[in-house]
Amino acid sequence: MKRYWPYLALILLAILPLVGISSYTMHVLILVIMWSIIGMAWNVLGGFCGQVSFGHAAFFGVGAYTAGILYHHLGISAWWGMPACVVVLIAVSLIVGYICLRLRGAYFALATLALGEVCRVAAENMVWFTQGNLGILIKERTWVGKTWYYYVILLIAVGSYIFIKRVIASKWGYYFVAIREDQDAAESLGIDTTFYKTIALCISGVLTGIAGAFYMNYMGYIDPGIVFSLSDISILTVMVVMVGGVATFGGPTMGALIMVFLAEIVRSTPKIGAAHQTIFGILLILIIIFLPNGVVGDFRKIVKFFKPKRTRA
Amino acid sequence: MAAQVELFLQTLIAGFLLGGLYALIGLGMALIMGVMRIINLAHGDLMMVAMYLAYWLFTLLGVDPYISVFVVVPLLFLFGCALQKFLITPVMKVESILPHNQVILTVGMAMVLSNLATVFFTGNYRSTPVNYASNAWYLTDYWKNAPIELSLSMPWSLSFLCAFIITVALWFFLTKTDTGKSIRATAQDIDAATLMGVNTNRMRMLTFGIGSALVACAGCLFIPIYYLYPALGKQFTNIGFVITVLGGMGSTEGAIIGGMILGIFESMTATYVGMGWAPLGRFAIFVAALVFVPGGVASLIRRKRFGK
Numbered sequence: 001m002k003r004y005w006p007y008l009a010l011i012l013l014a015i016l017p018l019v020g021i022s023s024y025t026m027h028v029l030i031l032v033i034m035w036s037i038i039g040m041a042w043n044v045l046g047g048f049c050g051q052v053s054f055g056h057a058a059f060f061g062v063g064a065y066t067a068g069i070l071y072h073h074l075g076i077s078a079w080w081g082m083p084a085c086v087v088v089l090i091a092v093s094l095i096v097g098y099i100c101l102r103l104r105g106a107y108f109a110l111a112t113l114a115l116g117e118v119c120r121v122a123a124e125n126m127v128w129f130t131q132g133n134l135g136i137l138i139k140e141r142t143w144v145g146k147t148w149y150y151y152v153i154l155l156i157a158v159g160s161y162i163f164i165k166r167v168i169a170s171k172w173g174y175y176f177v178a179i180r181e182d183q184d185a186a187e188s189l190g191i192d193t194t195f196y197k198t199i200a201l202c203i204s205g206v207l208t209g210i211a212g213a214f215y216m217n218y219m220g221y222i223d224p225g226i227v228f229s230l231s232d233i234s235i236l237t238v239m240v241v242m243v244g245g246v247a248t249f250g251g252p253t254m255g256a257l258i259m260v261f262l263a264e265i266v267r268s269t270p271k272i273g274a275a276h277q278t279i280f281g282i283l284l285i286l287i288i289i290f291l292p293n294g295v296v297g298d299f300r301k302i303v304k305f306f307k308p309k310r311t312r313a
Numbered sequence: 314m315a316a317q318v319e320l321f322l323q324t325l326i327a328g329f330l331l332g333g334l335y336a337l338i339g340l341g342m343a344l345i346m347g348v349m350r351i352i353n354l355a356h357g358d359l360m361m362v363a364m365y366l367a368y369w370l371f372t373l374l375g376v377d378p379y380i381s382v383f384v385v386v387p388l389l390f391l392f393g394c395a396l397q398k399f400l401i402t403p404v405m406k407v408e409s410i411l412p413h414n415q416v417i418l419t420v421g422m423a424m425v426l427s428n429l430a431t432v433f434f435t436g437n438y439r440s441t442p443v444n445y446a447s448n449a450w451y452l453t454d455y456w457k458n459a460p461i462e463l464s465l466s467m468p469w470s471l472s473f474l475c476a477f478i479i480t481v482a483l484w485f486f487l488t489k490t491d492t493g494k495s496i497r498a499t500a501q502d503i504d505a506a507t508l509m510g511v512n513t514n515r516m517r518m519l520t521f522g523i524g525s526a527l528v529a530c531a532g533c534l535f536i537p538i539y540y541l542y543p544a545l546g547k548q549f550t551n552i553g554f555v556i557t558v559l560g561g562m563g564s565t566e567g568a569i570i571g572g573m574i575l576g577i578f579e580s581m582t583a584t585y586v587g588m589g590w591a592p593l594g595r596f597a598i599f600v601a602a603l604v605f606v607p608g609g610v611a612s613l614i615r616r617k618r619f620g621k
Contacts, residue, residue, distance in 0.1 A: 052413045099600050109416055110352055110554045117551060118596040125590060230547065235420060246411050275432050281424030288418050292409030
């Protein structure tokens with residue numbers, strides 16, 4: 001039975017727009033799926049390879065700007081950004097990898113944190129290229145309704161899910177986990193750790209970038225403060241995976257579901273809307289203390305907690 | 314030509330003074346890094362909290378920011394100890410896949426602190442208008458026929474002097490007192506320190522407290538010359554981190570030198586390239602340090618390989 005769960009869920013998701021749900025629900029669903037792609041991408045690098053990144057906004061933003069700049073400067077459809085950003089992001093990942101992957105653990109995390117900020121500052125200051133804080137606006141949207149956007153992002157999500165599952169099941173996946181568990185041991189066994197970390201970074205970067213390019217097409221407007229945002233993109237990415245479950249396949253999706261809905265609920269509540277980051281922060285702290293492997297990873301713990309405890313006879 | 318030299322020297326002085334304050338931020342971070350092997354991503358936000366305390370002391374009670382050091386620093390010390398005791402220590406015991414949970418925890422703390430500041434104090438920019446803010450010493454006042462004109466701002470110099478005194482005091486504490494020696498022992502080898510009878514848990518708590526106190530000092534010294542807003546923490550966390558990398562991973566002497574280099578470099582970027590590029594300059598120097606002088610990284614790897 002468990003084998004069929006993914007297919008069932010997929011069919012359910014595929015027929016969902018046909019039922020006729022509201023445009024707002026559709027929007028939230030699209031965001032959930034987009035975030036689960038970003039979460040899955042982060043999970044390859046952070047969860048499986050053990051390299052925690054606080055700078056995924058850099059990849060997201062570069063993807064979005066690739067699409068936006070193609071539209072703005074060359075006048076072609078922003079959808080071309082998706083194939084284009086694969087090339088751009090591999091290049092970016094190689095450069096980032098060359099610099100940052102010399103670092104370990106917390107230093108890598110911080111280097112990526114700085115990277116995200118640098119991208120934001122660069123995008124703000126290179127006005128001739130990126131329009132600076134003015135942002136890039138797509139004047140004509142491809143589709144008026146949200147249904148097609150939904151199918152596009154769903155297709156990308158399914159594609160990335162299968163791709164990631166294949167990669168993790170392959171030789172590479174074992175190398176990634178070996179690097180996470182003990183880098184020195186992995187190296188002594190003949191794994192070229194820097195090379196495989198760079199591969200993980202490329203996969204992660206490209207998938208995040210594709211999500212970014214989709215964001216550009218879907219939202220129709222980007223500016224550096226939105227797509228390179230530290231708290232709204234980079235840290236939310238980490239939270240999606242932490243809440244859902246590090247190094248699990250279903251975790252990012254679960255995390256995206258929880259986080260996006262939570263964000264929508266909190267932001268629309270008038271009194272506490274401004275404090276949404278406080279709530280996220282407290283949630284993050286609680287998750288780390290009580291469910292360090294996320295909702296999916298620590299599912300047994302949750303079940304055990306809610307099961308009525310047997311009283312001693 | 315004289316104008317060029319004047320500009321250069323003035324930039325150098327400004328950078329030097331800024332570097333002294335940066336060193337204080339870097340010191341706290343390096344100390345925490347050395348003892349606990351984690352980067353405290355809430356470092357800048359602790360500074361923000363200290364700055365708000367100093368700000369309110371000034372606005373409501375009229376306490377001079379330099380005097381408020383004596384109130385704010387003990388408070389932040391206790392706050393840091395409490396954070397370590399009730400949040401970070403419990404997480405150290407939790408089993409998880411990712412080894413960097415404590416770092417992510419500090420991100421959570423940073424989010425809460427900066428957001429609460431926005432909620433309570435709004436996002437407005439604030440500053441403490443001290444009446445000596447624009448006082449300065451001029452070179453021509455002392456040397457009538459000087460070919461160039463240089464000035465030394467009074468609050469900046471005062472802040473630099475305080476930072477210097479605190480740094481010396483910290484050095485004295487770390488090298489001459491028993492507690493300081495225990496902290497250094499914990500940083501060098503935690504197991505050996507435990508075997509020698511050092512209460513390492515207590516040392517961790519103290520270190521986090523001292524780190525917070527140092528950054529609180531920096532906050533109090535910064536507020537007469539800088540402005541204050543809730544999201545300021547991130548910027549200073551970045552600065553602290555770049556200094557730690559520049560200075561060589563958790564070394565206190567390195568943090569001082571790193572702070573100086575960064576201060577001068579940033580001041581140069583601001584003068585010759587443009588204000589908006591300063592964060593990029595920071596990253597450039599960080600990358601340069603990693604690519605050309607990977608001494609810090611090498612020592613980290615060596616410590617990881619042979620330390621345990």
